[in-house]
Amino acid sequence: MIGTGFGDQASSLMLARLGSSMRKDIAARSQEVSTGVVSDRNAAFGGDHARLATLESAHARTQAHLQAARESATRLEVTQLALSEMGEGLSDLRNGLFLALQSGTSNNLDQASDAARAQFSQVVGMLNTQIAGRSLFAGTRTDGPALVDADTMLEQLRDAISGTADSQDAATAIADWFAPGGGFDAESYLGDNPPGAALTLGAGYSIAQDTTARDPAFRQTLAGLAMAALASELPASNSREGRAHMVGAAAGTLSTAIESLTGAAEALGRDEARVAVAESAAQAELATLDRARVALLEADPYEAAARLEETMSRLEALLVITARSSRLSLTGYLR
Known part of the structure; x- marks a missing residue:
């Protein structure tokens, strides 16, 4: 073979x-x-991938900015909604407090206190809002609520006013309790400080991330509601005049709180506008980078x-x- x-x-x-x-x-x-x-990218670029690497790096960075802008838009939208609902509720309650003061009857004052307690619980719930499992008003400690529950906070406040002599002292004690460094910070706020640095959105835009339940507008809101809610539980004489004084102090505090909430909403509106512009800029930049990448690899x-x-x-x-x-x-x- x-x-x-x-x-x-x-x-x-x-x-x-x-x-x-x-x-x-x-x-x-x-x-x-x-x-x-x-x-064959290596043959197309002659072994020099620097330009493509630069494009892809810029694309990743811009994509991160776009994602940050979208998340910020959602966060701001929910915060704005909370402020709006809070302000409307406070306006209605304040008007109810003024009507109760005009009538001057014990029954109307007690009803005003009941309405304030319900509104207090609602506001605490709003301040404990979470988005995708992240607390909205707790600063950098996003894995839990910003505040203790409403019943616990009211109990803390009852302890704070238990030794006061009259309604004026009680109203002052509540205001002091919600002031910076007071009992609210020590006992009721469960969050942390806001992030120190602003959130960068690209194209020269950034926004602060400093809204927490410790903001002045929320302190004033809770203080005014607490005064009205506890007016029927004064430890002293608990007279009709004492309750009326407490409800009057609450109405004045809520008026200040409503103005503060309006200012906070306006500031959020400006942030929303910056985020919208930054989002549009990031989308345009991504489109430009995509075209450049296609041209390079075409x-x-x-x-x-x-x-x-x-x-x-x-x-x-x-x-x-x-x-x-x-x-x-x-x-x-x-x-």
Whole structure:
């Protein structure tokens, strides 16, 4: 028996390798034709990927800015809604307190206290709002509520006014309790300080992240509500005049709180406007970077199609040669 010679084996191996290379080339050219993107970045850039790396780095950074802007927009929207609902509730309650003072009856004053307690609980609930499991008004400690629950806070306040002599002292004790450094900070606020640095949104825009339940507007809101809520529980004489004085102090405090909430809402509105501009700028920047990246990686469709056709023709010719070589080898073997 005559075996296949070394020359025939080498020729077959060479043809096989050449066919494999052509098939890979055809796959690459087909990908370029279908996607419009170069298949061999290293060859396209001549080994220099610096420009693409710069584009992709800028794209990642801008994408992060866009995400921050969108999250900020949601946070500001929810905060604005809370301020709006809070302000409307306070306005209605304040008007009810004034009506109770005008009537002067014990029954109306007690009803005003009941309404204040309900509003106090609602406000505490708003200040404990969470978005996607993150507390909105707790500063950097976002994994829990900003405040103790309303019943616990009212109990803390009862202890704070238990030794007061009259309604005036009780109102002062409540105001002091909610002042910075008072019992509210020590016993009721469960959050932490706000982030020290502003949140960068790109394109020269940034916003502060400093809204917490310890803001003056919220302290005043809770203080005014607490005065009205506890007016019917004064530890001293608990006279009608004492309750009326306490309700009057509450109405005045709530008037100040409503003004503060309005100012806070206006500041949030300015932040919302900055975030909207920053979001638009980030979207435009991403579109520009995407176009630059496409241009950098774009394959010439005509060149890719021509190279695909050329390689397919070469592969067809190679297959013919391979077939002929196989027939010659078989003839030699049969001899």
